[in-house]
Amino acid sequence: MNSSFPLDCVDGEVVTTYNQLxxxxxxxxxxxxxxxxxxxxxxxxxxxxxxxxxxxSGDPVSP
Structure with a gap:
């Protein structure tokens, strides 16, 4: 199986992305x-x- 998560990178911007399969x-x-x-x-x-x-909000919850 192949999966991809294309993201746009912005110079100088910090972004957190979470993907779960x-x-x-x-x-x-x-x-x-x-x-x-x-x-x-x-x-x-x-x-x-x-x-x-x-x-x-869709963010992971710490155990």
Whole structure:
């Protein structure tokens, strides 16, 4: 399965984006990649398990 989340990067702007997928076959190996211009700084967290709880705004709720 392929999924993508295209985002527009704005110079000098800090943005947090949260995406969550429910996929079958998560016990199999997978690959994640990021394509961004050289001046863009980014970070990523990837997890497997039960979907995170979300608050009313759609942001993850800390356990």
């Amino acid at each position: 429910a996929l079958r076959g998560v016990e199999k190996k997978g690959t994640v990649s990021v394509q961004a211009p050289s001046g863009v700084r980014w970070s990523m967290t990837i997890g497997r398990g039960e979907p995170a709880s979300l608050d009313d």
